[in-house]
Amino acid sequence: MSAVLASEPFLERAPLELRDAVVQLLPAPAQWLGHHLITILAVVLGFSLFFAFTTVAERKLLGRLQNRLGPNRAGVPKFSILPFHLRHKLFGLSQPFADAIKALTKEDIVPAAADKLLHFLAPVVVVAFSLMTFAVLPVGRHLVPVELDAALLYFFAAGCASELALFMAGWSSRNKYSLLAAMRALAQLISYELPLILSVVPIVLVTGTLSTVAIVQSQGVWSFGLLPHWFVFTPWGFAGFIIFLIATLAETNRSPFDLPEAESELVAGHLTEYSGFKYALFFMAEYFGMTALSGLGVTLFLGGWQAPAPFLEFIPSYLWFMGKLVGMLVFFIWIRGTLLRLRIDQLTRLSWQFLVPLALLNVGNAAFWSLTAHWSGPLNLVRWAIALALVVTPFLLLGRTLSAGFAPRTYRYAS
Amino acid sequence: MNPSGNSCGSFPAASPFAPVAGPIVRSVTDPFHGDLLEVSMGPQHPSTHGVFRMVATLDGEQIVKLKPVFGYLHRNHEKIAENTSYLASMPYTDRLDYLCSLSTNWAYAFAAEKLLGQPVPDRAQYLRIILAEMTRLVNHSCLVGFLFNDLGTSFTPLLYAFREREKIIDLFESLTGSRMMCNYQRFGGCRVDPTPEWLEAARKLVENFPRFLDEYERMLTGNEIMLARTQGIGRVNAAQAINAGLTGPVLRASGVDYDLRKVDAYGFYGRMDFRVPLGDHGDTYDRYMIRILEMRESVKILAQAFRDLPAGPIMDPKAKQRGHRPKAGEAYGRIEGPKGEIGFHLISDGSPNPYRYRVRPPSLINLTLLEDMCLGHTLADSVVILGSIDIVLGEVDR
Amino acid sequence: MLGTGILNGLAVTAKNFLGSFHDPARLVTVEYPEQHIPVPEAYRNFPFLVSESADDPMGTLRCVSCLTCEKECPPQCIVIVRSKDKKPDATGKAQFYPTVFNIDTSVCMGCQICVEVCPFDSIKMDKVFEITATNRFTELLLNREQLAKSNAYYHQIHPVEAAEVDGRLAAERLAAEEKAKAAAAAKAAAAAAKPAAPAAPAVPAPQTPPPATP
């Protein structure tokens, strides 16, 4: 164990201590393998559990948004041998496990005309790729599954494969709805991968690194010991964050961009011909994708595992990361509970006519920001003003063209 | 094959009412262009509002042909009614438009009263207006909720609308005994007299209804996505709308001032002071907004009706309660239902059963222009256009 | 500005989210099997037959099998077979009674037409809505014994309406008694005119139904 780690508070190093303790039990030649296996297992199990409770949280939050209660029934089975206080509904928190059992026990139906191999592979691929992205997320100060220099590149390479899996699913199902959904998924992938990556470029530009760990560390500065230097608190960072959010919603097929599985149009889109556990896998992949991209957003813009103020650092870094992640997910759920779906042409238009130009300008803005890093005093105010103007003006101008022709109307009454 | 994919066969070429031709369908043998895709939307589809089916031919996502298919809920309502007495058809009319049974009840009672020459006491006339307008609130709030579901919200607007609808439906239950199958109107009056407590509860509820509408509009009317999804989608011009017999909010969204409450002033609508909102574009957004504005006008009508409700009998004392035998003749009674003109054409031959009983279903006839509205738009728009027409399959298929 | 509409929408849903925690008007869910909404008095479900007494439901059915409801029933779900003999009803008048009275509740649509057309107040709407059956054909076809429920039960589920019905029936009964008395008096007068004839026996007053115990 390194000396840096040893100086950390106990909670901060507890997960690593635990891993090392387990690895020590193994014979020496197998220790490296055990080391990695435990890491993989921790990521898979941890985020699977996270996924399970995200689903129930989503359903409960949506329920509350819609003036309902949400799922609150599934609890401890009412075995009469259990003491009374254990026979509790647990506020519906065991709902995901009930769902999992249901999904596992349901019949797996494969259409007779389907391409059976691809139909089987699609859910496997989609989950595999969405899990791979977790490898480079620095969950805590010392909790990085893989420290890559080109972590961002790796993340996007692994992430965009999941949309290809959606296409596999849609095409192999031999269903018209699925096919339409597959085409939509591809159009969406091509349109939104660009703003997603362009929104990240300014950070690479400013920090000069592709490593997620380094990016988080560069945000660990506070003005006056209170104001964190997260990138979201700079003009270009804020704009980048909004673009990143929108692109994330689109990349993960979340409302208002849930066109591939638009249930009111395409029944269930690419999932129409899936049932049972394969369906659950797609569902899982969607949430994994959302979690991973939110994690990336937290890492890049919200200071990663950094505490918002130095005096809050006694809370372990991984809890800060998880807290921010949960915050992002709650925001996504809130969006889902409010907004309606775009049409495919509007979706692509939003990307190419609005987000891509804004993201490109934002790259320039970041360049200006990093070139003027030495300005101080009153010049610093000028720097902020220019950077803000570079964000707001294009937004207003492009926003006007985008919403041209659409406005609430006034109505006349018959005399 | 007709290159437009649209059968305007016998229409005079220059007729302004001929069905619009779809975009030119490119040749399927074109090596750079794929096949057209024929997608069957329904009868089991989340957005067809029941067992409605449309067979859409798509070029990419664009609709080049769309044929509605009916009859999955057909039960020959008219034949059933011809085999039972006049009174026994009343509960069946509940099941035509099961969202607004009280309006349909009224339409049937109205036609039968016309056939029988049966007057209706004042209090019953006011009660009919009260219940019909509350039904309009129920129907329109349901519709705007479902419309947003078609637009892809995750049920939020629908559930807000249902929350309000539920309150009105509870009132219906405590008055008529049933939430949706009210079976309330009778020939010559109404079945039950509401208590003063009921009227007070209803008045309060209606008074508070605009608050819901304000919140609803704040949430959705200005939403940029909503504007982009509905403005300019599914346009119908006034001439076409009239010729195709569109009625109700769908017609008025096209700017035609034709509201039977004003035109026929049936019942006591002549005594009510209200305005008829008109749209100028005839698109989905107008159809949505007309309904919102109509709800606001309904609230006004209701306030007046609660204020002016006279005391007195709710049933004409001379009216027969059963075994109606109108003398031979026919009558067509129509009222402004929430979905459009709901009419009943009754023909009597002097026997206790109607010789002919015909329902003029507004939902069905409003679908006449469905293909014209959808052509050139995408598949996603077609479900929204269908949602904005507001159909109920109980009435379309009868 | 682009986005204000969306932000307004988010504000409204957030308001509803928070409201669902403290405002009962924004959380309307009723957790059904544990909680019940009290059904209003006017609520109707399926019809039942009113009998005067709970002890002898078959003997005290108000139904005189006039077949009006069978004829008027819109979905034709009532089947009545009229008795050959007559039994005295509540007013002591000899009446027919139904030997078979079936309602097919799988067909019945609960429209209340039978209640309205019944001239004897003998069929009323029940409020039991938690009905389950494993067989559509046998268990949902209710016979006379299953349909008969006492007047006390009727008072329990529709107190206002039942009181009104009882009042009306009592008035009718009184009128019938008075008529009978008048007839008896006339008879007595006639008998008095004929000195040899004995006095007419008094008509026994029928048992009044037990008072409502809701």
Added chain:
Amino acid sequence: METVEQLRDRLLARFPSAAVAAVTNPGAAAEHSLLLGAAQAREIAEFLRDDPVLRLDYCSNVTGIDWPEKEITDTVKSTVPDPAGGPSKVVETKTVRVEPGYLEAVYFLYSMALKHGPVIVRLRTANRTDAVTLPSLTPVWRSCDFQEREIFDLFGIVFSGHPDLRRLLLWDEFVDHPMRKDYVEPDDYEWEPTAHDEVLVRAKAHQAAVAAAAAAAPVPVVNPTSSAS
């Protein structure tokens, strides 16, 4: 608005060769109607739609009606003088004539522009069997589109000139027209022991007939044991 008689006269003046008659409605509603001959119905309908005084631009409702053949017994009383010179006898001669049946389509026309109406227009077929063609008014008012299809479906009136005359509510393979008064329901009901004994009896009879037909027909019997091996 003009009365039906005035309208009839105006139409006859405009279309001298057309058959136009007023039909009175004896009921309380007293909405009288115009009976148009099928030959010129389309032109008259267009005239009604475009005439500046009428402008009946809106066809609200189309009702199909079936009037089956009716046997009418005419009783003619005649006084026959007794050849013997006695008081003349009253002789009743009964003649039974069959009034031909016909199918009818009734159109309710209103004017949205001038807000008046209804003008009720009736078209009648020659009989109920082979001459059931009427001109379609869908090219005049598109609102007749589905309604005429429905009448074609349920009554069997063939509307010539309808752009898309298919069955509307029933499936294409359906053979009869169920709204006709002489329609006989098929007896192949699903076997359901409901209270409706009549249905039950018919269903059983149907099943017995089907079984008998199956037994009578020389169907090759498949031996289950041989097919299993």
